[in-house]
Amino acid sequence: MSQFLEISGLNARIDADGQEKQILRGVDLSIPPGEVHVIMGPNGSGKSTLSYVLAGREDYEVTSGSVLFQGQDLLAMEPEERAAAGLFLAFQSPVELPGVNNANFLRTAVNAVRRARGQEELDAVAFLKLAREAAKTLSMAPDMLKRNVNVGFSGGEKKRNEVLQMTLLQPTFAILDETDSGLDVDALRVVAEGVNRLRAPTFSALVITHHQKLLDYLVPDRIHVMAKGRIILSGGPELARQIDQEGYTKFLSEAA
């Protein structure tokens, strides 16, 4: 059977002030269905860039390589098509949308995705019921739905809001980019539970993190280490603990 997600030889660069900057330099990564994989790696190694390229951000130019998502050519799809196909990205820095009501935004998103998936749209009442329940399980204050998207949210509230969106959009593949950063211990568990609730033989996740703590709750299947735009090492869950204790230096020099 083909992999759920298959990234081969992915190279991507960005035009930064007229200078071509190569960021991804041959990323190879496969994720089977039902598994949770983790990417760790030093700051600036290209983790967020990989998540953006997978989600379809146009500023990054893919110069070579391919990404197959459930047999489809992911790179040929528009960002919203990828979302409809089941891809979700929890942003490292969620964006503020001034004047846009959070519940309204969520409902527009959910219905756009439902429409594309051939499901019936939710009316305001049905949606609000769902959203309120989801917010409650994530221990979010009810007024978060009434506020403007991420405007004035604390760091932790923004991350929870990302998980709320994920819960409502029901993705088959979720990328969480440092969703655990800046969270207190309780929030960390809430986020992990959010992901665990989605776990199913048809759901996979790619979790970007710097900390072992989240992985205690998540129980990942595989750990990958990224450095200088490539996956330099992969292993079982014990690899994360090792990195947590010893740091990256040893692995980086071994890989060099």
Add this chain to the structure above:
Amino acid sequence: MPAATETREAVEKLGQSTYKWGFETDIEMDLAPKGLNEEIIRLISSRKEEPEWMLEWRLAAFRTWQSMEDPKWAKVSYPPIDYQDVHYYAAPRTKPGPKSLDEVDPALLKTYEKLGIPLHEQALLAGVEPAEGERLPVAVDAVFDSVSVATTFRKTLAEAGVIFCPISEAVREHPELVRRYLGTVVPAGDNFFAALNSAVFTDGSFVYVPKGVRCPMELSTYFRINARNTGQFERTLIVVEEGASVSYLEGCTAPMRDENQLHAAVVELVAMDDASIKYSTVQNWYPGDEEGRGGIYNFVTKRGACRGARSKISWTQVETGSAITWKYPSCILQGEGSVGEFYSVAVTNNCQQADTGTKMIHLGRNTRSTIIAKTISAGRSDSTYRGLVRVQPKASGARNFTQCDSLLIGDRCGAHTVPYIECRNMAARVEHEATTSKISEDQLFYCRQRGLSEEDAVGLIVNGFCRDVLKELPMEFAVEAQKLLQISLEGSVG
């Protein structure tokens, strides 16, 4: 392709096809010959069966107009207008002033139906009575080219003592009221277009709310220009007596035509002690095609006088149409403690030009004004906010707050803010804030990652940007305005 480029290109694709109100109604018309002279003015006046004083008033305005020139100070450009090449009167060929909807030409009713305007009060009334707090019926006056074709709910309003009728009828039926107020807020010689309007105005609405009466429903007028080469010169006069209040909305559309059409309206509002007037506009005249061919020249003078103490006049406008908009709804804050408000969203796309804003003239003590102006420019359009806040020496304790925000879509459009502040009283406080922003790639990408099309994303962000203004619209029209915003930027993506 970066989203910004795509957005820009898509906005440019926006053409005639997106203007959904561009159809033409085939109807027999009574058309005055082209040109403007005393003869034509006499003709209009006699068609309207006006009293002698009204004709004299028009003729005086005409003579004033002849000595005036087009204003040149606005940041808009257009070829000279040939005022002799315009029909100044066009009316559907039915008896003027139909007594009931049954007498109205069915083709006309169909037009309004297509526009989604609820003229059929029978149908509305036949339905279940709206529950408390639910959507209330709206009384509508429909103006087709030069005449009002139907005014609904007149009986219900009359029971409350409210007069809501075509102004031509008011001139005949309520001459004392019209004479007392007409031209007292916008004098006939106020400016070039106001003088022109005073000479040739054809129809529009008259509203009178007596002392202590809260008008029991929203009033609205829909204007439709249909005939070719005609100008529309409507005149609206709203007088609200002591302690009374009214909420009034105007909407407007026109067929798509290659030539430009002139629309020069005058609106006058008068608010006495503790009276309040809420005047909302959803302006959707045909904006012309993507090359800038055709479209309405919208040269409008709107002014409200807060004559009484603690009176309040609030202008809310959503301006998406017209090739050129020249419009500054203003408040003369005379009464002590009176309040003026101006909430505006102006959207320009393709080759549209808008020079719009407000004037708040503080004459009385402790007068207050608020200005919130949101400008959205796309394509090659150009938009200017022009606002004047003047505080006269006697206006101690006057306060003004102004907030002007511009949102640019693409990099070939322009947005300008021209605030004039004249403060002649040391004990007054005037604040001005302005921002300019672009829809960021981050915001667009965030929305699209959540499954929204780029178009929906732009719509959502733009609506968010305009929220402070949209929330001032009566509920019934807020939804309409939101859709309109989205449609006028349609194709802005994808």
